[in-house]
Structure formats: C-alpha cells, structure tokens
Amino acid sequence: MAEDPCVGVDLPPLQRREMEALSVDECKRFLAVARESKWFALFALALTSGMRPSEFLALKWTDIEWQRGTASIRRTIQVSPSGWQFYDTKRKRSRRIVKLQGFVLNALDNLRNGQLQAKEGDPEGVHDLLFRSSSGMRLKQRTVKREFRRLLAAAGVRAIRLYSLRHTAATLAAAAGVSVKVISNQLGHASILFTLERYTHVLPCIQDEAAARVERMLTG
DSSP, X not given: OOOOTTTTOOOOOOOOOOOOOOOHHHHHHHHHHHTTSTTHHHHHHHHHHOOOHHHHTTOBGGGEETTTTEEEEOOEEEEETTEEEEEOOSSGGGOEEEEXXXXXXXXXXXXXXXXXXXXXXXXXXXXXXXXXXXTSOBOOHHHHHHHHHHHHXXXXXXXXXXXXXXXXXXXXXXXXXXXXXXXXXXXTOSOHHHHHHHTXXXXXXXXXXXXXXXXXXXXX
C-alpha cells in the first residue's frame, strides 16, 4: 500500500496580517476632512458599522430601515468574469442587521436626497445602490481605496488598509464598553470565540468599562 508522503510533515504556521485600527483622535481628524467631501457618508458608515467593503458597497436603499436606524446586510458585490455581480454573504452568520449612529443616518439621508435629484438617467438595476459613481455605476473598490488614502493624507493620518476600518469599528465599540457578544454580531463573525481570539488586544477596555459600570451601580 502506497504511503502518503505528507504524513508527519509539519505545516508552516498561518501568517495572519497584523491588525490595524485608527485611534479615536485619528478617527475624528479623518471624519472632519471626509465631511467636506462627497465621500463622508460612505466612510462614516464604514468606520462605525464594521462592514466589509464588499458588504457596504452592495447596500441598497431598501436595506436601510430609517425608523429603526438600521442597515440589513444581505449580499456582497464582487468582480466576476462578466464584470461584477451580487453574491451571497461570506457565511450565513454574515447576514445581519447593524445599528447605525445618528450622524451616519443623517449623512446617508443627505446622500439619498442628492441622488433623488439626479436619479433620472441612472443605469437600470444600479440606481438603488447607496454608493455609486458620478455616472450612476457601481463603485469600484480601487476607487474607494484611492479616495480613502487621499483623505487620510489630507487629515495627516497614517495610511491603513480600507479593510482596517472594519477593525477600527470593532476597536471603537470595545473601547466604548460594548460587549463582545454584540461586537461579534455586528461583525457577522462565525462565533464569539473567533471575536475573542481576533480582538484580544481590546478586551482590557471592555473589562475596565464593565468594572467601572458595576462600581457606579453599587456605589453611585
């Protein structure tokens, strides 16, 4: 019987890219600059929601529940041999509802009003996307990445990946005392254990805030 030559061979450890996240001060500086551009709604959403780029670029206006202040993540947008198309989310848990901050909803409302005024002539089937180019077509990730780098530089903030805004959202939530369970749901992780492993560096923030809240409850 032939033997498997791979038996007993140690696989090299998986090299995971180092996680980056903006600080609170860097976020404030970045948003201040982004607010003066047409990209404010997109980056405000990305910075606070924890969505993947493929998720927030696939959002449609029907995914926004204005009264509840939420966005439903139902699909992703990906490049295909024929150009681009919608796909299902990364995993079942990735289909989720994310609560949006008030200033993000206001930015989205302003974006929607501007699009309604210029809606005539939008390509069929594309105009319902939240984020699209000036010609009405879907936004390409490379375009968003270019504008992201430009705004970071204008704000005097160090360069990070666009995807790192997802990590920034999780880190900000942890620093604000949000539970790991809520953060895990917000990010659409497969399990809370994955979130704990991925964000161990921010757990002290959660524990400190939790301890402070209990102390305030007991001592006033």
